[in-house]
Amino acid sequence: MKSNSQPIKLFVVVAFSCTSLLVSLTPVLAKPTLSSSLSDRNAKTTLAQATSFNLPPLPPGPPPGGRVRGGAKRGEPICPLTKPKLTALVPFTESANSVINVWGQTTLERPSWFFYVPYTKDSPYEVEFVLQDQDSNEISRPPIALPDKPGVIRISLPSTAPALALNKQYRWFFTINCNKQTISPPTFVEGVIVRVELNPTVVKKLQTPELLKQYAIYAENGIWYDAVTILAQLRQKNPKDAALQAEWRHLLDQIHLDDIAAEPIVSKQP
Numbered sequence: 001m002k003s004n005s006q007p008i009k010l011f012v013v014v015a016f017s018c019t020s021l022l023v024s025l026t027p028v029l030a031k032p033t034l035s036s037s038l039s040d041r042n043a044k045t046t047l048a049q050a051t052s053f054n055l056p057p058l059p060p061g062p063p064p065g066g067r068v069r070g071g072a073k074r075g076e077p078i079c080p081l082t083k084p085k086l087t088a089l090v091p092f093t094e095s096a097n098s099v100i101n102v103w104g105q106t107t108l109e110r111p112s113w114f115f116y117v118p119y120t121k122d123s124p125y126e127v128e129f130v131l132q133d134q135d136s137n138e139i140s141r142p143p144i145a146l147p148d149k150p151g152v153i154r155i156s157l158p159s160t161a162p163a164l165a166l167n168k169q170y171r172w173f174f175t176i177n178c179n180k181q182t183i184s185p186p187t188f189v190e191g192v193i194v195r196v197e198l199n200p201t202v203v204k205k206l207q208t209p210e211l212l213k214q215y216a217i218y219a220e221n222g223i224w225y226d227a228v229t230i231l232a233q234l235r236q237k238n239p240k241d242a243a244l245q246a247e248w249r250h251l252l253d254q255i256h257l258d259d260i261a262a263e264p265i266v267s268k269q270p
Contacts, residue, residue, distance in 0.1 A: 050250040051215065055091055056222035058101060059169060064192035066102030068092045068257075070176070071187060079125070079178035079187045082118035082150075084259050086176060088189040089114040089152065091224055091255045102191030104224035107198055109163035111225045112156040114232060115174050115189065116260045121146040126177040126186075129155050134169050146176075151266030154232065164195040193225065219251070227251070236265055 058064065070079070070086030079086075090113075092102040119125055127146050131139045140161035147153050155174070157164075164170060170193050177186035198206075198221065205217050211230050218227035231251060235244050249261040 050247060051219045053091075053219045053224070053227065053251060053254045054222045055093070055255075056105060058093075059103065059192070059194050061169070063095075063099065064101050064103040064169065064171075066092065066100060066191035067189050068100065068102050068191070070189060079119070079176060084116055084118065084263070086118060086174075086187055086189060087116040087257060087260055088174065088191060089116065089228060089252070089255075089257060089260065090191050092191070102189075103193065104191070105194050105196050105222060106164070106225035107196060107218075107223055108226060109195070110157035110159065110161065111164070111193065111195075112154050112229050113172060113174070113193075113225070114152055114154055114228060116150075116152050116263055117147055117176075118150045119146055119176060119178075120149055123178075126180055128173075128175045128177075130173045130175075131157065131161070132171045132173075136171075139170065147266040149264075149266055151264040152232070152260070154229075154265075154267040164193070166195050166197055169194055196223070198223070232265055236267075 068088050068090060088102065090102050090104050092100055094100050113129070117127075123146060125146060127144055128141065129144055130141050133139055140157055142155065142158050142161070144153075144155055171190065172193060173188055173190045175186045175188040202217060202221055206214055208214060211234060215227050215230040215234070218224075218230065228251065231244070231248060235241070235248055238244055249258065252258055252261045
């Protein structure tokens with residue numbers, strides 16, 4: 001009996017040692033490589049479940065109306081047909097009588113807008129962005145240019161422009177005139193933006209330094225402009241991050257702009 005127990009004891013010791021070695025190696029094997037950035041790891045952790053954008057109800061007063069895809073007020077625009085068309089990256093709803101309302105909320109005094117632009121700077125087209133107050137007074141007309149290649153551009157309200165007032169509707173227009181020599185109408189998109197104030201509980205949550213968590217909080221509270229700005233910035237800083245790409249697709253899919261999700265963001269990083 002004594003002589004037979006020795007091999008068994010030896011086997012148990014060896015098996016235990018191997019198991020301990022595998023356990024000790026597991027964290028090392030799972031550890032991200034040095035080339036992985038902190039934001040990459042945060043993305044994969046925070047975005048394990050896609051964030052829901054909660055569309056808020058329409059603002060009080062007359063419906064905002066607007067146009068999310070490029071078109072003209074009268075007749076057909078003379079700009080070349082493209083697919084996708086000129087598109088505003090903004091939520092929109094369509095009522096039973098086919099009236100489209102294009103609008104979104106922000107908490108920022110000077111927010112940013114995002115547009116998919118199918119035309120480039122090589123085209124002799126005039127491009128214009130105008131922001132108006134509730135009385136149709138012009139607030140800002142920042143200088144902008146067509147991008148080097150088709151893609152999503154960012155337009156920010158400059159520091160020289162008046163800050164947006166709380167709970168006021170501002171109407172914006174993004175216009176491309178493809179032939180200023182004719183009377184044909186330009187192609188354009190338009191909508192409404194409203195600056196709102198978040199409740200103290202949400203403001204406290206936003207004190208986190210993690211941008212992805214801030215993005216999720218804004219999206220869940222229906223603050224479109226702040227949410228899309230953060231996610232666009234993260235995508236530009238981490239262009240190969242699969243989790244961020246998936247979240248961008250999910251966000252645009254929720255507002256029925258999934259055809260824009262694969263288009264590049266071509267504005268320079270802020």
